[in-house]
Amino acid sequence: MKKMDIKIHVNGDWYELAVNSGDRLVDVLRDQLDLTGTKEGCGEGECGACTVNLDGKAVLSCLILAVQVDGCTILTIEGLQRGSELHPLQKAFTSESAIQCGYCTPGMIMSANALIYNEPEPDEDTIRKNLSNNLCRCTGYDRPVKAVLKAAKDMKGDTNV
Amino acid sequence: MKKGKLRVNERRKTMSVYFQIEEYHRPRDLAQAVDILSGFGNRARVIAGGTDILPRRAGVKKIDNINHLVDISRLGLDYLKREGDHIFMGAGTTINTIGASPLFLSGPYGALSDAAGAHSTSTIRNRATVGGNLCNASPCADLALPLLVLDAILVAAGPEGKRHIPIENFFKGVNYTALNNEEVLVEIRIPLCSEKTGSSFLKLRRHQTAIDMAVVNVATSLNCRENRCEAAGIALGSVAPVPFRAKKAESMLAGAKLSKGIIEKAAVAAAGEARPIDDVRSTSAYRKKMIAVLVRRSLESSMRRCGQ
Numbered sequence: 508m509k510k511m512d513i514k515i516h517v518n519g520d521w522y523e524l525a526v527n528s529g530d531r532l533v534d535v536l537r538d539q540l541d542l543t544g545t546k547e548g549c550g551e552g553e554c555g556a557c558t559v560n561l562d563g564k565a566v567l568s569c570l571i572l573a574v575q576v577d578g579c580t581i582l583t584i585e586g587l588q589r590g591s592e593l594h595p596l597q598k599a600f601t602s603e604s605a606i607q608c609g610y611c612t613p614g615m616i617m618s619a620n621a622l623i624y625n626e627p628e629p630d631e632d633t634i635r636k637n638l639s640n641n642l643c644r645c646t647g648y649d650r651p652v653k654a655v656l657k658a659a660k661d662m663k664g665d666t667n668v
Numbered sequence: 669m670k671k672g673k674l675r676v677n678e679r680r681k682t683m684s685v686y687f688q689i690e691e692y693h694r695p696r697d698l699a700q701a702v703d704i705l706s707g708f709g710n711r712a713r714v715i716a717g718g719t720d721i722l723p724r725r726a727g728v729k730k731i732d733n734i735n736h737l738v739d740i741s742r743l744g745l746d747y748l749k750r751e752g753d754h755i756f757m758g759a760g761t762t763i764n765t766i767g768a769s770p771l772f773l774s775g776p777y778g779a780l781s782d783a784a785g786a787h788s789t790s791t792i793r794n795r796a797t798v799g800g801n802l803c804n805a806s807p808c809a810d811l812a813l814p815l816l817v818l819d820a821i822l823v824a825a826g827p828e829g830k831r832h833i834p835i836e837n838f839f840k841g842v843n844y845t846a847l848n849n850e851e852v853l854v855e856i857r858i859p860l861c862s863e864k865t866g867s868s869f870l871k872l873r874r875h876q877t878a879i880d881m882a883v884v885n886v887a888t889s890l891n892c893r894e895n896r897c898e899a900a901g902i903a904l905g906s907v908a909p910v911p912f913r914a915k916k917a918e919s920m921l922a923g924a925k926l927s928k929g930i931i932e933k934a935a936v937a938a939a940g941e942a943r944p945i946d947d948v949r950s951t952s953a954y955r956k957k958m959i960a961v962l963v964r965r966s967l968e969s970s971m972r973r974c975g976q
């Protein structure tokens with residue numbers, strides 16, 4: 508199997524990596540870069556646990572090969588935090604008790620982050636539709652929806668992807 | 669170039685490789701893509717968004733037996749433009765780009781934005797392409813139906829140059845198209861319709877708000893002048909090995925004065941042309957019933973969109 512050298516911009520830094528053609532982005536993030544905040548649930552595109560932001564858009568890292576994103580910019584849950592302070596979305600998810608086991612949370616937050624980046628003042632309906640990208644088996648959706656509404660208000664268009 | 673420190677991370681010894689692919693190719697242009705495909709024969713496959721070939725199906729990794737992947741996502745095939753008497757759509761255009769385009773908001777092309785909105789989730793639609801949707805040739809491919817009623821022409825590039833394939837001759841069987849292995853679908857051309865045309869797409873899922881392929885999906889188009897139908901298109905999905913046009917039902921509408929009764933009759937006739945199967949999503953009998961309902965509703969909606 509042929510190795511390839513790729514360069515990707517992850518959470519503010521460039522990484523030069525030797526990857527195999529058959530490596531998925533989710534595996535490279537978790538196992539090569541130690542960014543284990545991104546979760547794998549189904550591995551088939553159904554659950555959204557592996558959602559990251561790729562060039563400003565929410566995508567599923569289980570359905571992307573690492574070689575496909577050579578030269579691209581990726582943001583994971585670890586890159587959201589601003590200095591020592593949590594990101595408004597992270598704060599809102601905790602203050603609104605929108606997290607139970609937390610397995611779906613990084614995916615939900617990254618999905619919401621791309622939404623707010625592309626649409627700074629989403630209404631409740633838009634947020635609900637957006638969060639339907641992510642399966643949550645314990646908290647449900649009401650609290651996450653409230654958390655995203657609150658975060659969008661707190662952010663006032665100050666977004667990062 | 670984005671700012672940031674440069675880091676090098678070694679691969680962890682215990683990290684296993686997910687897919688057994690020999691080599692990933694990123695051709696610099698279309699000619700090179702065709703060359704690579706020709707060189708490796710059926711051991712090579714095009715990858716666009718990857719949302720069909722990367723997910724496992726029933727535990728099986730589909731691409732493990734493909735040795736060479738040819739990435740066409742950086743060949744400039746992502747475009748939408750209206751020029752002369754066609755709309756030109758690059759095969760690499762993502763479903764979200766189609767869904768957001770003002771080109772498809774108006775009456776004649778409304779079915780395309782309906783279908784783009786009903787396809788999967790926004791996270792998948794950010795990667796999934798229209799070309800991949802057609803070339804995967806699933807019986808329930810959502811974008812196939814509006815493109816069928818819009819009489820799209822598909823442009824394929826191969827070693828001998830380009831050729832045009834009317835979409836009606838494109839689908840040959842489940843996951844099987846008119847393309848040869850060394851060909852790349854490059855463009856979809858939609859002939860401009862008269863402003864008196866309306867089209868719409870409807871999709872029934874097991875759960876209407878969940879991500880799911882269709883139980884049945886349909887697209888229709890109507891060209892009418894003062895309630896008289898000049899031409900009609902009805903395309904059915906998920907009820908035969910390939911998405912197809914229900915010609916008998918269409919011919920009942922062409923030339924007729926549009927009424928509730930004739931629309932109902934055509935919808936029932938369309939259901940008669942369907943050959944559905946029982947599977948995990950539905951039974952054949954239910955699919956037949958639902959085809960009649962969806963075709964009726966879609967025709968009514970296309971009629972409202974005429975002249976919009």
Ligand SMILES: Cc1cc2nc3c(=O)[nH]c(=O)nc-3n(C[C@H](O)[C@H](O)[C@H](O)COP(=O)(O)OP(=O)(O)OC[C@H]3O[C@@H](n4cnc5c(N)ncnc54)[C@H](O)[C@@H]3O)c2cc1C
Pocket residue numbers: 551552553713714715716717718719720721722723740759760763786787788789792795796797798799800801802803804808809810811847851852853854879880881882
């Ligand atoms: C969770 C999930 C939900 C989904 N929901 C839907 C849905 O609701 N409706 C629906 O229709 N589909 C759905 N799909 C299927 C898939 O997302 C679509 O068919 C998508 O449009 C495929 O595009 P792609 O670019 O990702 O294709 P790829 O996976 O890159 O390619 C698909 C096939 O087409 C070939 N190919 C791609 N582009 C070309 C080209 N230009 N020339 C020649 N061959 C080419 C590839 O070799 C491959 O065989 C879903 C998939 C997942 C994982």
Ligand code: FES
Pocket residue numbers: 546547548549550551552553554555556557558567568569570
């Ligand atoms: S792990 Fe990627 S969608 Fe479930």
Ligand code: FES
Pocket residue numbers: 605606607608609610611612642643644645646647
């Ligand atoms: S909090 Fe457990 S899955 Fe969502």
